Amino acid sequence: MAKSAKASPRVDIATRKQAFVRDEIESSAAGLFAERGFRAVTMDDIADSLGYTKSVLYYYFKNKNEILWLIFSRSLDIYASAIDAILRKGHPHDIAMREMIREHAMCVMRNKNYTTIYNREESELTDQQQRLLNKRRRDYDQKFEMVYKSGIEKGMFRDIPPHVAISGILGMCNWLHVWYDERGPLSAEQIAGYYATLLSSGYMTG
Amino acid sequence: MAKSAKASPRVDIATRKQAFVRDEIESSAAGLFAERGFRAVTMDDIADSLGYTKSVLYYYFKNKNEILWLIFSRSLDIYASAIDAILRKGHPHDIAMREMIREHAMCVMRNKNYTTIYNREESELTDQQQRLLNKRRRDYDQKFEMVYKSGIEKGMFRDIPPHVAISGILGMCNWLHVWYDERGPLSAEQIAGYYATLLSSGYMTG
Numbered sequence: 001m002a003k004s005a006k007a008s009p010r011v012d013i014a015t016r017k018q019a020f021v022r023d024e025i026e027s028s029a030a031g032l033f034a035e036r037g038f039r040a041v042t043m044d045d046i047a048d049s050l051g052y053t054k055s056v057l058y059y060y061f062k063n064k065n066e067i068l069w070l071i072f073s074r075s076l077d078i079y080a081s082a083i084d085a086i087l088r089k090g091h092p093h094d095i096a097m098r099e100m101i102r103e104h105a106m107c108v109m110r111n112k113n114y115t116t117i118y119n120r121e122e123s124e125l126t127d128q129q130q131r132l133l134n135k136r137r138r139d140y141d142q143k144f145e146m147v148y149k150s151g152i153e154k155g156m157f158r159d160i161p162p163h164v165a166i167s168g169i170l171g172m173c174n175w176l177h178v179w180y181d182e183r184g185p186l187s188a189e190q191i192a193g194y195y196a197t198l199l200s201s202g203y204m205t206g
Numbered sequence: 207m208a209k210s211a212k213a214s215p216r217v218d219i220a221t222r223k224q225a226f227v228r229d230e231i232e233s234s235a236a237g238l239f240a241e242r243g244f245r246a247v248t249m250d251d252i253a254d255s256l257g258y259t260k261s262v263l264y265y266y267f268k269n270k271n272e273i274l275w276l277i278f279s280r281s282l283d284i285y286a287s288a289i290d291a292i293l294r295k296g297h298p299h300d301i302a303m304r305e306m307i308r309e310h311a312m313c314v315m316r317n318k319n320y321t322t323i324y325n326r327e328e329s330e331l332t333d334q335q336q337r338l339l340n341k342r343r344r345d346y347d348q349k350f351e352m353v354y355k356s357g358i359e360k361g362m363f364r365d366i367p368p369h370v371a372i373s374g375i376l377g378m379c380n381w382l383h384v385w386y387d388e389r390g391p392l393s394a395e396q397i398a399g400y401y402a403t404l405l406s407s408g409y410m411t412g
Contacts, residue, residue, distance in 0.1 A: 175377025
C-alpha cells in the first residue's frame with residue numbers, strides 16, 4: 001500500500017478516523033432526512049442516532065445545511081463520474097445511451113436515500129448552492145443530450161427535441177427513488193435492464 | 207338552470223361563496239406549499255397571501271394538515287376520473303394505453319403545484335391518511351397494469367412485468383412536475399405526445 005512519506009502513522013490514523021466519522025454522520029443524516037424530511041430532523045436527532053453528543057457533530061459540520069450540501073455534492077459527484085467513465089469508452093451512440101441509462105438507473109437505486117433528498121430538498125439550499133446545483137445538473141443533462149443529438153444526426157435515434165427525450169429518460173429513472181424496494185423480487189440490475197429496453201424500444205411489440 | 211326547490215337563493219349564494227373561499231384557500235396554500243415546502247408555510251402565510259385574517263382560515267380548515275389532505279384527495283380524484291373516462295370508452299389496448307399516458311402527463315402538467323406536493327409531502331400526512339393514499343394509488347396503478355397485462359396477452363405489448371413497465375411509464379410522466387415550465391416553447395399537449403411516442407415506440411428508430 002502506498003503511504004505518504006511525510007505523514008506519521010498516528011496522523012494517518014487520525015485523518016482516516018475523521019474521514020470515517022464524517023462519512024458516518026453524512027450517511028446517518030441522509031437516512032434521517034430521507035425518512036422524515038430535512039426540516040423535521042434536528043442536529044440532536046442525528047447525534048442521537050449515532051450515540052454522539054451534539055458537540056461531536058459541530059466539530060465536523062457547522063450546521064445542518066452543511067451536511068445537506070455535502071449530500072447534494074456527493075450525489076452530483078457519483079452521477080457525473082459514472083457517466084464520464086462510460087463516455088470515455090467511446091462506444092457507438094446506441095450502446096453509449098443504453099449504458100448511460102442503465103448506469104443512471106443503478107445510481108438512483110444504489111443511493112436511494114441520497115436521490116430522495118436530492119429530489120425533494122432543493123428548496124432548503126442557499127441561493128448560491130442552488131445556482132451551483134443547477135449548473136452542475138445542466139452539465140450532466142447536456143452529456144446525455146449531446147449523445148442523443150448525435151444519435152438523431154446519424155439517424156439512429158428518434159427525432160424528438162433532445163431535452164424532451166432526455167428529461168423523459170432521466171425522469172423515468174429518477175422516479176425509481178420513489179418505488180424501488182431493495183427487498184423486492186427483482187434486482188436493481190434487472191430493473192435497470194427493463195427500463196433500458198422500454199426506453200430504447202418502447203412497450204409496443206410491433 | 208336546475209335549482210333546488212328547497213334552497214333559497216340567499217342560502218345558495220352563501221353555500222357557493224363558502225365553496226369558493228374554500229377553493230381559494232386550497233389553491234393559494236397549494237402554491238405556497240409547492241414553492242416553499244409544507245413545513246415552511248404557516249397558517250399566517252396562507253391567510254396573508256389572500257388578505258384574510260387567520261380566523262377566516264380556521265373557519266374553513268381545522269389546521270394545515272386538513273388543507274394538505276384536501277390537496278392529496280383532490281389530486282387523486284382528478285387523476286382517477288380522467289383515467290376512468292378513458293377506460294369507459296372501451297378502446298383497443300394500444301389506443302387506451304396511449305390515451306392514458308397522454309392524460310396522465312397532461313394531469314401532471316395542468317396541476318403542477320398539486321403534483322409537486324403530492325410527490326413530496328406524503329410524510330406529512332397522518333398514518334391513516336397515508337394508508338388511504340396508498341390504497342387509492344394502488345387502485346390507480348392497477349388500472350394501468352391491467353391494460354398492460356391484457357396487452358401482453360394479446361401480443362401487443364412487450365413482455366415486461368406490468369408493475370415495472372407501469373412504474374416506468376408513470377415515473378416518466380410524474381417527473382414532469384420537476385421540469386415542465388408552462389412558459390417554455392413547447393405546449394403541454396406537444397410534450398405529452400412526445401412522451402407517448404417515446405414510451406410506446408422507444409428512442410431507437412430501427
